[in-house]
Amino acid sequence: MSAATAAASGLALCEACELLCRLPAGGGHAAQCPRCHAALHARKDRSVERTWAFVLAACVCYLPANALPIMTVRSLGKAESDTILGGIIYMFEHGMWPLGLIIFVASFLVPLLKIAILLGLLVSVHLRLRWRPAERTRLYRITLAIGRWSMVDIFAVTILVALVHLGAVASIDAELGAVFFGAVVVLTMLGAESFDPRLLWEPSDGRTS
Numbered sequence: 001m002s003a004a005t006a007a008a009s010g011l012a013l014c015e016a017c018e019l020l021c022r023l024p025a026g027g028g029h030a031a032q033c034p035r036c037h038a039a040l041h042a043r044k045d046r047s048v049e050r051t052w053a054f055v056l057a058a059c060v061c062y063l064p065a066n067a068l069p070i071m072t073v074r075s076l077g078k079a080e081s082d083t084i085l086g087g088i089i090y091m092f093e094h095g096m097w098p099l100g101l102i103i104f105v106a107s108f109l110v111p112l113l114k115i116a117i118l119l120g121l122l123v124s125v126h127l128r129l130r131w132r133p134a135e136r137t138r139l140y141r142i143t144l145a146i147g148r149w150s151m152v153d154i155f156a157v158t159i160l161v162a163l164v165h166l167g168a169v170a171s172i173d174a175e176l177g178a179v180f181f182g183a184v185v186v187l188t189m190l191g192a193e194s195f196d197p198r199l200l201w202e203p204s205d206g207r208t209s
Contacts, residue, residue, distance in 0.1 A: 012040045047196040048125060054191030055118045061183040062115065066108070068177035083177060084108055107181070110146055114188040117143050118195065125199045133200045140197045147189040 010023050012031070016038035023031050023040060031040040069081035082090065084107050091100030117139050124136060 012042050014038055014040060015044070043198060044194065044196040047194055047199065048122065050194040051118065051191045052122060054187045054194060055115060055122065058111075058115055058184050058187035058191065061180045061187065062111065065111075065177055065180035065184050068180060069175040070177040070181060072173045072175055074173070081175060084181065111181075111184050111188060114143050114147065114192070115184075118188065118191050121195060121200065128202070136200050137197050140192070140195065140200070143188075144192045147185070147192055 010025070011020055012023050013020055014033040014036065017033060017036040019033055019035045021031070021033055021040055023042065032038065033040055066084055068083065070084050070087065072079055072081040074080075084103070088100045088104045088108070091097065091103070121136060121140060124131070
């Protein structure tokens, strides 16, 4: 016998102040939180549709983020542009493997895993899978927690652009790849925030809608 859920008990969590509130008997569409007066919803409004939009947009931006140069280094009249993977390879070849490993995990592997996990969660909701909702919820929480750490490469480029301005001797400029990469990070963060993990439990609770 499954435990009673908040939705089945007529309760909803306020998304603004996280107060557990009781929904009106006639439906919760016009309900308001008694503490902060935010609108109450039994589930996040249009959660699946918004998450799909953010994840698909992140997929579109992911390829140019890795194919286009993320920065250009100009030194003594010579310019050299690097993609994310090109910069990682350069660091490994020149003995900077700890930094290269950090950037590989944070700037290449983590965004790819976030997109894959969000896609998997969305598909599982559409198929109403009953397979291990607790483990899928943990995957969602991990995705939500690590979202901001993908910006390590962008922070590094920003610091270098700000510090290295030596005229004709040396300079570093951000390129279009950095814009697409930043878009991937932001879009996956928005996708994780818009997804409602309670949807993962609905098939197990016997809900049909």
